Amino acid sequence: HAHARCWSLKTGACTVLLSGHTGTITCLDAHTDHLVSGAKDCRVKVWNLRKGKCLKHLRWKHSSAVLCVKVTRPLVYSGCAKGLVKISVKCLFLDRWHLLSGDAEGRVKAWSAHPDASGCLITFTHPV
Secondary structure, eight states: OEEEEEEOTTTOOEEEEEEEESSOEEEEEEETTEEEEEETTSOEEEEETTTTEEEEEOSOOOSSOEEEEEEETTEEEEEETTSSOOOSSOEEEEOSSEEEEEOTTSEEEEEEOSTTOOSEEEEEEOOO
16 A cells, blocks of 8 residues: 655654555645645545545546646646656645655655755655
């Protein structure tokens, strides 16, 4: 099973573990206290970040791995490997101040969105 983890930027500690996908999680998007995840199991899930629980397994199942998700309440958009959307960088989250990026080795890196900043702010490593 695949897991998504929420990390504290202050302490570097894992604060929430989200379990439910049966394939590797390939994409995430957040809106307020909700997170949407897509995975190689061809499913899209909506999570409550405060409770750490899956709120909704979306009714549809893609015919191939989900590569991108976007939530703009109340809608959730997703694209799969057989669709027209292609992603070359796995971007997990972007806001005014931060960009979070993930890699295949289970690392998530936090970067400053400020144009004068350089280098990674902090790296979180998923335990093996």
